Amino acid sequence: MRRVLLASMLAALPAAAQAQSSEFGIRGLGLPGRALSARAMGTAGGFALFDGESSVSPASLAYLPALTAEFTGMSDYRTSESPAGSASIRNFRFPQFLVGGPIKGLPLSASFSYSNYTTRDFSLAFASTVTLNGVPVGVIDTLESRGGVNDLRLAVAYRASNRIAIGVAGHVITGTNRVSLRRDFADTLYRPALQRAELSFAGFGMSIGVLAQPSRNLAVSLLARSDGHASVERDSTEVDRIDLPVTLGGGLRWRALSKVDVAGHVLWRNWSTASTDLTDLGGVGAVNTLEAAAGLEFIRNVRRPSRLPLRVGFRYAKLPFPVAAGGEPKEYGVSVGTGFSFAADRGILSVALERTWRSEDPGFSERAWILTTGVSVRP
Numbered sequence: 001m002r003r004v005l006l007a008s009m010l011a012a013l014p015a016a017a018q019a020q021s022s023e024f025g026i027r028g029l030g031l032p033g034r035a036l037s038a039r040a041m042g043t044a045g046g047f048a049l050f051d052g053e054s055s056v057s058p059a060s061l062a063y064l065p066a067l068t069a070e071f072t073g074m075s076d077y078r079t080s081e082s083p084a085g086s087a088s089i090r091n092f093r094f095p096q097f098l099v100g101g102p103i104k105g106l107p108l109s110a111s112f113s114y115s116n117y118t119t120r121d122f123s124l125a126f127a128s129t130v131t132l133n134g135v136p137v138g139v140i141d142t143l144e145s146r147g148g149v150n151d152l153r154l155a156v157a158y159r160a161s162n163r164i165a166i167g168v169a170g171h172v173i174t175g176t177n178r179v180s181l182r183r184d185f186a187d188t189l190y191r192p193a194l195q196r197a198e199l200s201f202a203g204f205g206m207s208i209g210v211l212a213q214p215s216r217n218l219a220v221s222l223l224a225r226s227d228g229h230a231s232v233e234r235d236s237t238e239v240d241r242i243d244l245p246v247t248l249g250g251g252l253r254w255r256a257l258s259k260v261d262v263a264g265h266v267l268w269r270n271w272s273t274a275s276t277d278l279t280d281l282g283g284v285g286a287v288n289t290l291e292a293a294a295g296l297e298f299i300r301n302v303r304r305p306s307r308l309p310l311r312v313g314f315r316y317a318k319l320p321f322p323v324a325a326g327g328e329p330k331e332y333g334v335s336v337g338t339g340f341s342f343a344a345d346r347g348i349l350s351v352a353l354e355r356t357w358r359s360e361d362p363g364f365s366e367r368a369w370i371l372t373t374g375v376s377v378r379p
Contacts, residue, residue, distance in 0.1 A: 022078060022089070022119075022122070024331075024358050025119055025120055025122060026120070026122050028274070028278055028320065028321030029118040029120065029201075029242070029321070030119050030120030030121075030148055030321075031118060031119045031120070033095055033115060033118060033119060034095070035055035035056055035095075035096055035115035035153075036048055036056070036072075036096060036372075037051055037053035037070055037072060037350065038072055038337065038352050038372045038373055038374025039350045039374065040053075040054045041352035041374075042336065042337015042351070042352035043293075043294075043295020043311045044294070044313025044354065045295070046262075046264050046265065046294045046296075046313045046314075047253070047261075047297065048251070048293065049211075049249065049251035049263075049265045050211070050221060050251065053070040053376060054098075055096065055098060055113040055153050057211070057221055057223045058153075058156065058157055058168055058208070058209045059165050059209030059211035059221060060167070060211065060221070061100060061109040061110070061111055061155060061167055062109060062165035064100060064102065064109055065378075068099070068100060068101050069098070069099045069376070069378075070096070070097070070098045070375070070377075071097050071374065071375050072095055072097070072372060072373070073094050073372070073374075074092070074371070074373075076090070076091050076368050077090050077368065078090075078366055078368040080365075081365050083364075093116065095115060097113060097115075098113035099111065099112055100113070101378075107158060107159040108159070109156070109159070110155065111154075112153070112154055113153045113155070114150060114151070115151045115153070116150060117148070117149040117150055117151040117173060117175070118148050118175075120147060120149075120177050121148070122143075122144070123145075124142070125141070126141045128141070132187075132190070137190065138187075139184065139185055140184045141181060141182070142183075143179070144181075145177050145179050147175060147176045149173060149174070149175035151171050151172075152171070153171050153172075155207075156168060156169070157209075163212060163214070164210070164212050165210075165211040166210055167208065167209040167210075167211070168208050168209075169208075170205070170206055171204065171206065171207065171227065172204060173202065173205060173230055173244065174202055176198055176199060176200050176201070177199040177201075178196070179196070180197075181195045197234055199233070199234055200232070200233040201230045201233075201242075202230060203227060203228055203229055203231065204228055207223065207224065207226075208224050208225075209221065209223045217255040217256075218252070218253070218254055219253040220250070220251070220252060220253075221251040221253070222249070223248070223250070223251075223267070224248055226247075227244035227245060227247075228244060229241045229242060229244055230242050230244055240277065242278070245270050245274070246270050246273075247267060247269045248267070250265065251263060251264060251265030251266070258302060259298060260296065260299075261296070261297045262294070262296050263295055263297075264293060264294035264295065265293055267291040268289070268290050269289045269320070270288050271286045271288055273286075274320075278321075283321075284325040284326075284327075286320045286322075287328065288320075289320050291315070291316070292317075293315040294313060294314055295311060295335075296312050296313070297309055297311045298310040304341060304345065306339050306340070306348045307340065308338055308340060309339055310336075312334075312336050313334070314332075314334050315332065315333040315335070316332055318330050319360075323364050327364070328360065329360040330360070331359075332356070332357045333355065333370075334354070334355050337352035337353065337372075338350070338351060346379065347376065348375070348376040349373070349375055350373070351371075351373050352371075352372040353369065353371055354370040355370075356369075
């Protein structure tokens, strides 16, 4: 029993009889988060490198016109299918919080943000048979995990001129997974057995971003980030270290018309650096990922751009943690969004709806509706 629990901590277990989570968030560190505001989600992340309320590039703080507090909530409704069966799941979480803005009298902007690095919430059930006192006995093992890894970011951006901004940020990687394994016996002569443990993660990373505007209607953004490694503790005892990825990316933003902005980016992460650490724990490793997103924002009123804009976008990404050995999980998404300002434009409510498809051959697939709402306040 204890060996099963310890092996499942970071590796999880393969195909289960039942699953109550995203099957793509079971392996490794879980399902990667997206440090985006609701506005950026409305463009499927296409504006991520240019959105000051997102926590992707520290240089994007140059786009915050005033002190801003932003809070995001996300609901998702998923249907998962695997060789073991299918399940429908509903989740709600708070993936992003940010407060920041320009520093008065200085060409600097600063922010503090919280975002979801990975999510590992799931419940799995396994049916098997064990031999007790020479007699085969049916058992059901239920493995549950709650928690994930979070990213606490402190960022500063320097506006070197009207055309160039440079941002740097420090990232504290932290979080916990509360894991439990319960074994129920078909023979009522045996009482259920329960094991619990808590995994804690701690690490530190750095990122740098450059935002340049070579012309009035064109902007370019570059990003580099290194997250070092995360120390892993089980019940306050350090048990391992997991290497975390380097992120490299770039994006373009083009003002096609006075009321139309188009933006997109590409991000690459070498998640395979964690593969050996995870396979040593009994998992199936990790793979490098590539993400590409593009979006459009149509503004109805140039003077009040937050009044019912139309946002659309498309996204493609590889996921870092295969469900089965040799797998290549990937996802596609299309999104639409809008917003509404209130309180003399000091408050903005943004809404985004995304349709996502995830898959991995053979036999693993998932469809999800993701509803994101965000409130921004500028006192």
